Amino acid sequence: xxxxxxxxxxxxxxxxxxxxxxxxxxxxxxxxxxxxxxxxxxxxxxxxxxxxxxxxxxxxxxxxxxxxxxxxxxxxxxxxxxxxxxxxxxxxxxxxxxxxxxxxxxxxxxxxxxxxxxxxxxxxxxxxxxxxxxxxxxxxxxxxxxxxxxxxxxxxxxxxxxxxxxxxxxxxxxxxxxxxxxxxxxxxxxxxxxxxxxxxxxxxxxxxxxxxxxxxxxxxxxxxxxxxxxxxxxxxxxxxxxxxxxxxxxxxxxxxxxxxxxxxxxxxxxxxxxxxxxxxxxxxx
Amino acid sequence: xxxxxxxxxxxxxxxxxxxxxxxxxxxxxxxxxxxxxxxxxxxxxxxxxxxxxxxxxxxxxxxxxxxxxxxxxxxxxxxxxxxxxxxxxxxxxxxxxxxxxxxxxxxxxxxxxxxxxxxxxxxxxxxxxxxxxxxxxxxxxxxxxxxxxxxxxxxxxxxxxxxxxxxxxxxxxxxxxxxxxxxxxxxxxxxxxxxxxxxxxxxxxxxxxxxxxxxxxxxxxxxxxxxxxxxxxxxxxxxxxxxxxxxxxxxxxxxxxxxxxxxxxxxxxxxxxxxxxxxxxxxxxxxxxxxx
Numbered sequence: 001x002x003x004x005x006x007x008x009x010x011x012x013x014x015x016x017x018x019x020x021x022x023x024x025x026x027x028x029x030x031x032x033x034x035x036x037x038x039x040x041x042x043x044x045x046x047x048x049x050x051x052x053x054x055x056x057x058x059x060x061x062x063x064x065x066x067x068x069x070x071x072x073x074x075x076x077x078x079x080x081x082x083x084x085x086x087x088x089x090x091x092x093x094x095x096x097x098x099x100x101x102x103x104x105x106x107x108x109x110x111x112x113x114x115x116x117x118x119x120x121x122x123x124x125x126x127x128x129x130x131x132x133x134x135x136x137x138x139x140x141x142x143x144x145x146x147x148x149x150x151x152x153x154x155x156x157x158x159x160x161x162x163x164x165x166x167x168x169x170x171x172x173x174x175x176x177x178x179x180x181x182x183x184x185x186x187x188x189x190x191x192x193x194x195x196x197x198x199x200x201x202x203x204x205x206x207x208x209x210x211x212x213x214x215x216x217x218x219x220x221x222x223x224x225x226x227x228x229x230x231x232x233x234x235x236x237x238x239x240x241x242x243x244x245x246x247x248x249x250x251x252x253x254x255x256x257x258x259x260x261x262x263x264x265x266x267x268x269x270x271x272x273x274x275x276x277x278x279x280x281x282x283x284x285x
Numbered sequence: 286x287x288x289x290x291x292x293x294x295x296x297x298x299x300x301x302x303x304x305x306x307x308x309x310x311x312x313x314x315x316x317x318x319x320x321x322x323x324x325x326x327x328x329x330x331x332x333x334x335x336x337x338x339x340x341x342x343x344x345x346x347x348x349x350x351x352x353x354x355x356x357x358x359x360x361x362x363x364x365x366x367x368x369x370x371x372x373x374x375x376x377x378x379x380x381x382x383x384x385x386x387x388x389x390x391x392x393x394x395x396x397x398x399x400x401x402x403x404x405x406x407x408x409x410x411x412x413x414x415x416x417x418x419x420x421x422x423x424x425x426x427x428x429x430x431x432x433x434x435x436x437x438x439x440x441x442x443x444x445x446x447x448x449x450x451x452x453x454x455x456x457x458x459x460x461x462x463x464x465x466x467x468x469x470x471x472x473x474x475x476x477x478x479x480x481x482x483x484x485x486x487x488x489x490x491x492x493x494x495x496x497x498x499x500x501x502x503x504x505x506x507x508x509x510x511x512x513x514x515x516x517x518x519x520x521x522x523x524x525x526x527x528x529x530x531x532x533x534x535x536x537x538x539x540x541x542x543x544x545x546x547x548x549x550x551x552x553x554x555x556x557x558x559x560x561x562x563x564x565x566x567x568x569x570x571x572x573x574x575x576x577x
Binding site: 062063064083084085086088089094096100101102103104105113114116118177181 | 450453454456457460461463464465466467468469470471472571
């Protein structure tokens with residue numbers, strides 16, 4: 001089992017560092033002594049069977065849960081005890097496993113809300129729509145319209161109410177909203193869950209572009225193995241709340257512990273062949 | 286049919302409907318943001334009126350000072366209620382919160398009787414007694430000015446929530462608290478501020494209602510009509526609160542004039558039942574649609 005605490009990128013200091021996180025709900029141990037780090041500019045994936053603690057870990061990183069013990073460090077700063085809104089201001093943007101868009105609002109309003117944390121206008125400015133409010137609004141529009149909406153190719157639906165959109169587009173709007181938060185690290189909880197192949201490939205392309213063009217580090221939870229193997233620099237495997245393996249995609253997919261966690265302890269050689277065959281088929285597309 | 290009389294009654298009905306709308310706004314605001322059914326809304330009105338009574342009569346503050354003082358004190362009470370009763374119940378089943386609100390209304394009535402006794406009292410007159418004439422119709426000045434204040438306040442509240450960032454934060458919180466929280470919106474603070482704002486609006490309507498009909502510890506009954514208004518309008522709809530308020534005000538006035546005062550409640554509840562039969566979520570309420 002390969003353990004490389006610095007992620008896939010040599011000796012650069014990690015953007016996000018998780019140390020010895022233990023999370024208990026009553027008597028249930030959701031996470032125990034989880035530790036890994038996310039290198040700046042990398043795509044890091046957390047994988048694991050259902051109930052392994054992936055979403056719990058995500059919620060701990062984004063501030064929804066307080067760990068029983070352990071530390072979350074972001075750019076060297078201990079953020080373990082900061083609330084989710086404060087973490088959002090520091091540069092952690094997230095999306096949700098079940099789409100959590102603001103229903104009843106348009107796509108544009110949803111995306112604009114992502115910038116909420118960074119706006120500074122007060123009541124009077126806003127009421128009279130003067131000075132700061134107008135300037136901020138103009139900057140916001142330009143940035144959101146020219147960069148985010150174009151980038152995610154959702155121009156044609158900007159004024160549509162989000163609840164009327166198909167699932168794949170809703171996921172994309174959610175990502176746009178997370179990008180509007182101007183995050184340094186984007187936490188994506190199952191970005192392609194429930195998507196068809198075409199939508200999955202679009203999303204994979206967006207994730208790579210976010211990293212390349214915007215310099216945003218990505219940490220994602222994902223079940224789609226093909227996508228994880230294609231996109232990630234570093235993979236962390238959770239099972240029963242513990243890290244059972246981490247390293248490059250290639251190292252992880254050959255790890256017998258991982259194969260056992262995913263496929264049960266049958267004929268390991270056979271399962272491994274099936275896994276590789278699946279991957280090869282994906283790459284051929 | 287006497288058309289002038291009908292017009293006069295309708296006008297009075299619409300004017301008192303404005304007061305219902307204002308109180309309903311206070312209710313809807315809290316429901317939208319926190320999903321708490323504030324059945325103590327009538328009692329919060331009452332507390333506002335009594336606070337005004339204390340400042341204006343007991344402390345003999347001038348009017349321009351007594352009103353803001355009462356409103357601020359009511360806002361403080363709203364904050365205390367939120368911190369001590371609502372926030373600890375976050376994530377508890379709605380029925381627990383509902384029961385706490387039932388308790389709250391009794392506690393508020395008890396407080397009023399302890400501090401101010403159960404006697405009926407009059408608020409000082411602060412509007413001129415010159416009758417207002419609209420066309421040939423006569424309108425009681427207190428009702429007219431009350432409705433005017435209600436309309437202005439409703440307009441201000443709507444503008445603030447439409448254009449102020451905090452209003453956007455409120456709408457986002459109402460729509461999806463978890464997502465709002467992760468967008469950097471301080472959800473607990475939004476909860477607090479909604480309760481404060483709601484208590485303040487309730488206090489203003491309490492002062493108006495009290496100055497029309499006097500104040501007593503049974504003033505909370507007004508809240509019953511407010512509940513009818515918000516259920517007819519749709520619990521989470523601001524527009525519903527406004528339309529429902531006017532509708533119920535009008536229905537009550539017409540029923541009182543043509544059938545007699547004892548039929549007022551009967552007719553409004555019949556309207557309530559009819560509306561719910563046709564539109565179970567109220568006139569403008571949101572249908573809960575789960576899409577997977």
